[in-house]
Amino acid sequence: MKREIKIDPVTRIEGHAKITIQLDDAGNVADARFHVTELRGFEAFCVGRTLWEMPSLTARICGICPISHILASAKAGDAILAVRVPETAVLLRRVMNLGQIVQSHALSFFYLSAPDLLLGWDSDPATRNVIGLGAKDPDLTRRGIRLRAYGQQVIERLGGKRIHPAWAVPGGVNQPLSAENRRWLQEHLPAALDTIRFTLDLFKRSFVNDEMRGALGEFPSLYMGLVAPDGTWEHYAGGLRIIDGAGNILADHVDPTHYQDVVGEASEAWSYLKFPYYRALGYPDGMYRVGPLGRVNVCDRFGTPLADAELEEFRGRGAPSGRIIDYHYARLIEILASLERIERLLKDERILGTRIRAEAGINALEGIGVHEAPRGTLFHHYQVDENGVMRTVNLIVSTGQNNLAMNRTVRDIAAAYIKDGKLSEGILNRVEGGIRAFDPCLSCSVHAVGNMPIALELIGPDGTVVDRAVRD
Amino acid sequence: MDFVIGIGNTLRCDDGIGARLIASLSEVPNVAGIAVHQLTPEIALRLCDAGRVLFVDAHSFAQRIALARIAPAEDPDITGHVLSPATLLGLTQLLCGHAPQGWLLSVPGYEFGFGEELSARARAHLPVAIAIAEKWMRSAAVMEGGMD
Incomplete structure (x- = not known):
């Protein structure tokens, strides 16, 4: 009898998704899919809006990585204005993006995935979270939180606020960096560097081994x-x-x-x-x-x-x-690299320049902005009319590009752990953990309140639920 | 230092009432107001040395404005990076060895769709909520209860 397992919603990711696992007659995995169940529609409703609105509009795609969309959108706008962005603005955009990488990677590792690694895949799900991490290792948790806060401070001290700053604009940025804010970022950077080196050592000591390598597959x-x-x-x-x-x-x-x-x-x-x-x-x-x-x-x-x-x-x-586990390893190395680059960029006196924006009208009818968001390469592709009004908008987000690989990951982990139709919460968490390693961002700009229960259902070929387990 | 923390999204109508309250508060010595989209773990470290904290949030199920004491959660239930007020106090306790005394000011909300305006009924609650928050800010001992 064919059966289907659903994990809905997937927890500790940014956004809403579900996983279904199809079992064959013997109770082994026949197929598995990672479904994204929310529809945003930005590409459709941005049509008709002006180029100048696009950074702020597309920033609302996400509350975790708004900077990524602001920057990609501004770069597409640069192309439509056909201007050369002032060097100070380029340096500031670079620092901003690096700060975004630090805060987003720190959130992913310390808040969402470290509980699996440090508390164990089979640990009590009620404590397998940042609170449980705080109880187990308060020093590491404090360090991780401060590291993310440093990345947020980079964004806030450049852009004026942590989330959705209207800062990067077509042609440059709209606010220079003050000497006081540069000094603050420089003074607090050594602690952030110390934390990531400490965490990398811990990660390599504890999780770079065959057992962990096997936990999520390759x-x-x-x-x-x-x-x-x-x-x-x-x-x-x-x-x-x-x-x-x-x-x-x-x-x-x-x-x-x-x-x-x-x-x-x-x-x-x-x-x-x-x-x-x-x-x-x-x-x-x-x-x-x-x-x-x-x-x-x-x-x-x-x-x-x-x-x-x-x-x-x-x-x-x-x-x-x-190796799927190496997403975490690579994430930590990228935090280190980002902090080193921030340090280097802040030493450059040009960073305090005040010529930060090239102003122009519509000089091209098409523009493409590309850069690396924390989760991967991000593309904003716009076509406008003579007035700069959007005619087409195409967005290729980082998470989408990992879509095929995430489906493969789910299938591999499920096939490795689910035998004869036997399930456990720990298996369910490993499947989710494989997805979490990619740190998918399925859009989190909506303020969701309340519990996110996880339900696992075995569904018979006639559609009836033959077994169900719920964690709420 | 005491804190008043307004929680919510100003782009989701009544959900933004916490942020609007923060923007309207009078200045009171030794009390800081913060407007946040969500409660995240970083806020715990800001509360390490706090004496008291008042959370202000819109609640769709509330019938009236209510002020209640909250204790650090001993058994927090979270699945991501967003915390409840009690869970945030619990995390503060874990990381700092101390948690401030906590209060939650619940303000009824009626409309949570897209929009930057409060509903008429929520707008009517705002002056009352501000009065309660300012009374809390000026007094170390605030009566619990609600106001219509």
Whole structure:
């Protein structure tokens, strides 16, 4: 008898999703799917709005990574204005994006995933959260919270507020950095660096082993991310690099505005999330991964000493890494790299410049803004009329690009742990943990209140629920 | 230092009443007002040295404005990065070895769809809620209860 298991909603991720696991007659996994169940519709309702509204409008896609959308939107706007953004504004945008990477990665690791790692996959779900982490290791928890707060301070001290600052605009930014705010960020940076080095040591000591490697599985795929002209890790500019599971470069320094030459978009009836793929290999064989693991796999170096030392150690275990657990490892290395870069950028006196915005009218009818959001490469593609009113809007978000890989991850973990139809909460949590490693952001701008229960159902071929377990 | 923390999203109509209350408060020495979208773990560390904290939030199920004491949650139930007031106090207790005395000012909300305006009924509650919050700010001992 075929049965289906549902995990709905998936917990400790940003947004709303469910997982269904199809069992065969013997009770083993036949297939599994990760469904995104919320519809946002930004691409549709932004049509008719002006270019100048787009950074603020698209920032509302997400409460965790609004900066990513503000920056991608502003860059698309730069192209439509056909201006050269002042160098101070570029430096400030870079610092802002690095601060965003720090705060988002810290949230993902310390608040959402560290409870699984430090408390155990099979620990009591009632305490498997940041509170349980605080009870188990208050020092690490304090450090993690302060690290995220530092990233938020970068955003607030540049943009005026932590969430949805109307700061980056087509042509530059609308507020310079004060000497006082630069001093504050410089003074507090050493503590943040100390925390991430401490956490990386803890992670390598405790979780880089065969047991953890097996917990979430591994599989080869393609990887994509921006790199600088010399192959260095890049987050704001540069070109797209795509490598295969053996590390061979399939495409390099692709102008990101030509993304449609390499990225295709598919859709499935059972999910609102797109399924981007590498066009040369077709759908679904062109599955690729973006985000921390994608970027760490594709770059030649970080270009900062501490992160480069970590990269060498990371690659000592085999590169490129297809291990799902290594999303966390790569995330921590990227926090370190981001802090080193923030330190370097803040030392540059040009950062205090006041020429921060190029003003112009509509000089092109199409613009594409691309940069690396915490979860991966983000594309904003706009077409406007002569007045700068949006005619088409295409957004390819980072999480979507991991969609195929997340489905593969769910299927692999479910197949490894579910035998003869036997289930446990710990298995359920491992399946969710595989998704959490990608840190999917399914849009969290809606203020949700209340519990997010997790329900697991076994459904018979006639649609009746034959078994049900609920955690609420 | 005492804190008044207004919780909510100003883009979701009555959900923004906490933030609007913070914007309208008179200045009182040694009391800081903060408007936040959600309660997140970072706020716990800001409360380490706080004596008292008043949370202000819109509640769809509330029939009247109510002020109630809240204790740090001993058995918190969270699944992400968003905390309830009691859970935030519990986390503060864990991380700081101390939690401030907590109060929750619940203000009835009626409309939580997209919009930057309060509903007429919620707007009518706002002056009353501000009066209660300012009384709380000026007094170390506040009576619990509600006001219509």
